[in-house]
Amino acid sequence: MKVTGYIKHIAKKGETPDMLAFKFYSDEFMTSYILEANREYQDVMIYEGGEVILIPVFDTLENDETLAPWRRD
DSSP states (O other), rough: OOOOEEEEEEEEEEEEEEHHHHHHHOOGHHHHHHHHTTTTGGTOOOOOOEEEEEEEEESOOOOOTTTOOGGGG
């Protein structure tokens, strides 16, 4: 997967990185990509609200063809 850009998201009070991963990617396991793009907030577990969070946009996301066999449904 290659990052092709970023979406700027203004965090709401109480949001968490894994909530954003689920919201934008429908997969909370993508949290690490959000954390990597926002290193200044890597130690923040719950946003206070107002933080500008960069959400990476990828050229492709994993699907059944690109997933390792043991991760497929």
